[in-house]
Amino acid sequence: MPDQEHTRTRDPDRLRVVAAIIVSAGEVLACRRNPERSAGGLWEFPGGKIELGESPQSALRREIHEELNTAIEVGDQVTIDVTIVEGRAIELTCFRAYLLSTRPSRSTDHDQLIWISPSELERLTWAAPDIPAVRVLVAEARES
Structure with a gap:
C-alpha cells in the first residue's frame, strides 16, 4: 500500500507517533528506554x-x-491505539517492519536492545502505548 500523506489538521493535544515491530529470524526487536x-x-x-x-x-x-542507523521496509499496520499518559493522548500506530541491512546493535534513545520471541514479549515491562501491540503479537504467537 503506498504511503498516505496526512492532510487533516493536527489535534494539538494528541501526540501522533509510530513504532516498528521489526521482525528478523522469527524474533522481534524490543528496546528499553534510556533511564x-x-x-x-x-x-x-x-x-x-x-x-x-x-x-x-x-x-x-x-x-x-535516526535511532538505530538501519533501513527498514514498512509492512502492514498491526495496531492504532490512543493511550493517555500523564494527561496527554498518545496515538501510536504500529507497523510490522523488516530489516534491509544488518540487525542494529545500539540506539540513540535506548540503553538496551534485545531480540525476543513474540510468545515471550509479556515478560518485559512495556510502556503503556505499546501494550496493545504486544497483546496482538502474543495472541498471534499462541495461534500459530
Whole structure:
C-alpha cells in the first residue's frame, strides 16, 4: 500500500507517533528506554513522532534510521491505539517492519536492545502505548 500523506489538521493535544515491530529470524526487536528519558526503563518498539506533512510510513523509516542507523521496509499496520499518559493522548500506530541491512546493535534513545520471541514479549515491562501491540503479537504467537 503506498504511503498516505496526512492532510487533516493536527489535534494539538494528541501526540501522533509510530513504532516498528521489526521482525528478523522469527524474533522481534524490543528496546528499553534510556533511564533519563520519559518512560525510562520501560520497553517499547522503536519509532517516534510523525512530523507535519509526513506519512506514518515515512516517519517510521526516518525515525528508525535516526535511532538505530538501519533501513527498514514498512509492512502492514498491526495496531492504532490512543493511550493517555500523564494527561496527554498518545496515538501510536504500529507497523510490522523488516530489516534491509544488518540487525542494529545500539540506539540513540535506548540503553538496551534485545531480540525476543513474540510468545515471550509479556515478560518485559512495556510502556503503556505499546501494550496493545504486544497483546496482538502474543495472541498471534499462541495461534500459530
